[in-house]
Amino acid sequence: MFAPASTILSFFSGVGFCKLYEDVADLPNLDYDFVIIGGMSLSLTLKQGGSRRTSPVPVEWSLGHGHPLQLEYISIQDADYTTTPQTGANGHVFDYLRGYLLGGCSSHNGMAYTRGAAEDFDRYANLTGDEGWSWNQILPYFLKNEKWTAPADDHNTTGQFNPAVHGTHGLISVSLSGFSWSEFEQRVIQTTNELPDDFPFNLDMNSGQPLGIAKSGWLQYTIGHGERSSSATGYLTPKIIQRPNLDVLLHAQVSKLVLFRRIHAAQTPIRHAGASLFVAKASKEIILSAGTIGTPQILLNSGIGDRTALEALGILTLLDLPSVGKNASEHAYSGVSWAVNSNQTVESITQNTTRFNEAFAEWNRSRTGPFVDPGPGTHAGWLRLDADSPVFNVHADLSPGPGAPHFEMLFQPFGVGGIPGHFISLTMAMVSPSVVRGSVTLSSNNPFAAPVIDLGLLSSEFDALALTEGIKLALKFASAPAWNGYLGAPTTVIVDNKKFGIFLMYHIVGTAGMSPRGAQYGVVDPDLKVKGIAGLRVIDASVLPIVPGVHTQAATYVVAERGADMVKQKWTL
Template sequence: MLKIGSFILSSALLFIGLQVIVTENPFDSVFKRAAEEDQRDKKKYQYVPPNNTIFDFIIVGGGSAGCLLANRLSENPRWSVLLIEAGGNENIVHDMPIVAPNLQKTESDWQYQTTPQENACFGMRDRKCSLPHGRALGGTTSINFMTFTRGNRRNINIWVEFGIDLNNFFMNLEDEYLSPFHNRTGELSVEFVEFRSKIAKYFVKGAQDAGLKSVDYNGYSQLGVSFAQATTRNGHRASSSKSFIEPIRYSRKNLHVINYSTVIKINIDPKTLTAYGVEYVYRDIMYSVRSRKETILSAGALHSPQLLMLSGVGTGEDLERVGIPQLVELPVGQVLYDQVTHFGPVFTTNTTGSTLFGNTITQKDLDQYFAGSAATRISSTAGFEALAFLRTRNSRTPTDVPNIEIAMGAFGLASDGGTVFKTAANFRDDIYQKAFSELENRDHFTTIPVLLYPKSKGSLWLRDRNPFSPPEINPNYLKEQEDVEFLLEGIKEAIRIAETPSMQKINATLWKRNVPGCEHLKFRTDEYWRCSIRVLSYNFYHYIGTCKVGPHTDPTAVVSPELKVRGVRRLRVVDNSVVPTMPAGHTAAIALMIAEKAADLIKQEWEQNYKINVGK
């Protein structure tokens, strides 16, 4: 038998290339194999295009959007496509859903943090919340918890007002028939997680007791409860890389993919303001490549704005402060939204062996997983098993639009012995010791209310002109008091579900430990929860808006409805940085929709140009 908590430190060390095995257990060989795979991948020679090689399209960032876009553009054999990714390839550990938290704070993660927060993250070291951001081919879909949500249909209707229409793009991607609202002919595997803990089953029943309908939250009606739908295939992670790049990487000769290559600048002609390529660094050597048609930023909501500013596109104030000559005045990074959450309430149960992250994993589980079974604990998406979307009594959303999501996880900070999850989230040791450590070796689960529509707005700016310095990122979590009030109602809803007859069959009991900083307040009062919300602030890394889309009349817009950077020719941004308002759900699916839409726009423009030129 093996406890996942016992190999977490070992796995983290192995991921950064240290060939150290701390304990003897069935997973040792898996993590050793992953580390060896990473080292071989790094050392292996990859063809790097000579300086000034010309490609029709250069895509910066092999994440959710970049992988799909590279797939779609390389469908045309006349077009040459270069995809540049700063991270490496996925390995055997990326495939295993249960260890998703282990992938944070590794080389697959940029390991960013917020600036010290004034109104949130009080329970984190230096008041800094972690900001996970994928650094691998597949981007954040290579390290996330794989939850697939489209958001609400009204979100898409609102985005049309900003000039971008994503209708009819969702079903094109999927290849799993979960309901009449899904498709089975696309490349992206979306499925229900086959393994379900006893706790999750009772949680879904409890939510129904509380008045929530059983729904397909990616279907017509979102309000209700469901087991999680995930981007997995037969219990293995189905990242953007696995779905859209691996099947074609070596068969399409017009597609070239390079890893471990960090783009440091977009080359823009200062006279014509035309983007004509990028500069990137591979093995400490700088290279330059040129684009015949377009350069496309798909580096994500944290890196795309950083690259624009490093290239002279941004506000005069931001660029002047770090000594970068300005080429185009645009409000890059002036808007940043992220969905803040509260880590808890936490509940104990009378079950045995149902808490997943710290639950025992047997050699039999491992053997069955590699034999193709999707029903082992290893295929659980890090313990996140069920989602409830609801509209609280103080919500201002339309009656069919939720304002709170409750993510139920059969895990907690103590289920791994206070190791990887605490470290990944940046929680202080005293928070763990005083509020959660007594839960070690006890079955429990965590409910995480997610604020779907935060009013608090943040921003992002350059720390300095060094392209390898992380940007300064201030989400301004909980600056607006109403965000706290909505989360408070979400906490009450989670407790209401836990107190239903179905949940009492497993004796779901609220864990009553005041978190440090809130000891002076009576537990479970509104004032206590308001305090706890600011201490146990947490996030699901759903960053949007830093290069937001909008009509020409919108002074806050960075890109046009065609996703073209305003004032710069032949440069587009295709990722979640363009999304103008938060969706009612997670954002991985939205990034794919943006890329699908962009591919259509690009094809229409350049295929039309081709027909015109051929006809001359």
């Protein structure tokens, strides 16, 4: 934790509770040791005897010895983004929602808790030249963050996970699903018995060896006692928020950093219509935790980025750092739905008002029943392409190693599109890194304008072919005898010419990626300090140089945990 003498200001753009400040005029002062902007690297602040809560936002501020940070105090009603038309998804423009509330995206995500393959983190160590990012050295941070918790229905979990690879004393609850759609789940497990070569068992997907299908059939989720466990509920407790050395300001947006670096003077602040401007100071560090979209947006608005692009927008370049906002990685998915000969699906709740109200009342009363089911899927499996797949004739394998997946298959007891009836779905996400990377750039020099988000989704032949092979795997799974008499006709899926529907996982990383110290590419060094600038650090998912082959929540937590230790070591806290 930060030393008790350290003072921390956290900027946040959501709605709060406890002793949180909603008006800058109520802040006791504007001079701090640390200023933290963003919503996810909570562990950093919270552990210090102080807590922090923020979310990806734009403001004006500065670094260094008492250098000012200027903030626009505004509302954040326009928090949602859209992507550019994605050529690999038939020109579709995707909504891209971000977590503008306490806890950031951990307060609105699907809660899947998946650490990834050991090879994911060993690759980070190789790419950065820092063994501290390797699986063996990052595993203790996973254990430190996690508090394994009994599922909401308190069922016997013996043989459904490996206790040896889980933590029990952390701040984030992790559990198995607390509600069973038994007809569906039994068929999933039966299929792994019938097609073991293609879909083998895996006792625990979070061991660093995720390949296969979890023996329990259930995903692990950040749920405790039937409720979401987020960075807000775990780290920003009422006890922490009352610490005298922590101030949390809500409804503020950071537009840019006002840097004072020898010959550089502060830039003229840009005001948002109807907003007041104020200045906060950080004597030790400013920590960007604004997320994979918000962090590069703030850096670019501050004049930290590609000089040519900044000058084209009339933004003075303070540091030519071309990698800012580049190298974005995202996961795409598609899938197949079938009508089923059963009424034991989620539609039995969502298409029946009486049952919906009864289930919701049960959850309110006891935190049990269907509403403890988080939604992404009751089961999951991680799978690879065959080593001799013709897809590799188009491009070499981009996964980090033979123990890492190309696909995640989610097993869902519901359909898509709200069609009347009862359905199940097999969703296939391509979790191996894409050949083509995306970017987050500026649309103008107005720091409050929405950024330009181009994911480069499935825009290479390899990506499209690989996802097509994934859909074929889903269809093969559904061909097992276990599904006889249960499945009806699938929804329309045209595999050979790739005209299946494409969706996003919202797992974007990489826009402030790590690289070796002294490298001419990348945005931060392995210690998460921004290259070429003292007193500025990034602690969020944007620093991951390549997307891991799983849901990114757990990886983001360990970035925060290790980042907190880096700050403590730097300042002897």
